[in-house]
Amino acid sequence: MPPGYGRGMGRGAGRGMGQGRRRRRIINFLQPCLLLLLARENSHGYNLLTDLESFGFDVEILDPSLVYRNLRDMESLSLVQSEWDDESQGPQRRMYQITPQGRQFLQEWIHDLERTQLDIQKVLTTYHNWTNSSEKEK
Amino acid sequence: MPPGYGRGMGRGAGRGMGQGRRRRRIINFLQPCLLLLLARENSHGYNLLTDLESFGFDVEILDPSLVYRNLRDMESLSLVQSEWDDESQGPQRRMYQITPQGRQFLQEWIHDLERTQLDIQKVLTTYHNWTNSSEKEK
DNA sequence: ACTATCTATAGACAAATTGTCAATAGTTAA
């Protein structure tokens, strides 16, 4: 997974990189991933946190508060619903459930991702055309 | 291109969407695209602005100040260099040129994009597996 | 001469997103 840079590159950061700060992921992924996981089965934050590993998140690094925050934010958008789960031992869990709107939104997000893939593809092939192979000069 | 939402979806925005604001692009694309264009040939902001169309940007909507700002930011990171071009008529142009560091950075960015594509692919296939086809219940 | 339009760049500020840290709490095992 991309995050975690700070390589060679003049330290004269303008915008876009306070010194020492990790470069952020190039793509906003958290919410669609959470929604996708919830589309499959109800779950709670702590559990989702670990499930995110399957989408390439480094759970060691990902701050749990990001997951919880995104869940709450999605709830305020009515993409998910939650309630306290009393039937479990340990500290109380807030169980999340995707809503119909959430499913619909997920679908739109999937379309976005498909479009995004095409856009990325365009850049990648352009790069390889201009860099590689035969011609060096126009 | 994705931006421009504001569809059906409870207006109770939590975080992530002030009412009325356009949803932003799901992916940060501007800088790599600019760098890629400059990897091919020197150019100036106004020209780059229109060239971005080939990567799917809607030039009608894209605010020029974003392009100029990103160029300046990349310059402060030494990814590009610039100087005023006197040999052109009309208002002065700042001609940009990619630096060796810029080329190296672009290469890393390309790797990022390739990884990102894989990540997106993972989500997309997961989505289609869980949604489509045969099994509905686990 | 005046005005609109196109080329060109820059600055400021508000809004949104992300990163980081600390606080709180129940449970279990040493």
Next chain:
DNA sequence: TTAACTATTGACAATTTGTCTATAGATAGT
């Protein structure tokens, strides 16, 4: 009772974006 794991929340700083405004030379039209 202390450490470690499960679980969630809140606050705040840093960063990134979006938007609007200002400035200015050149050109074409009236």
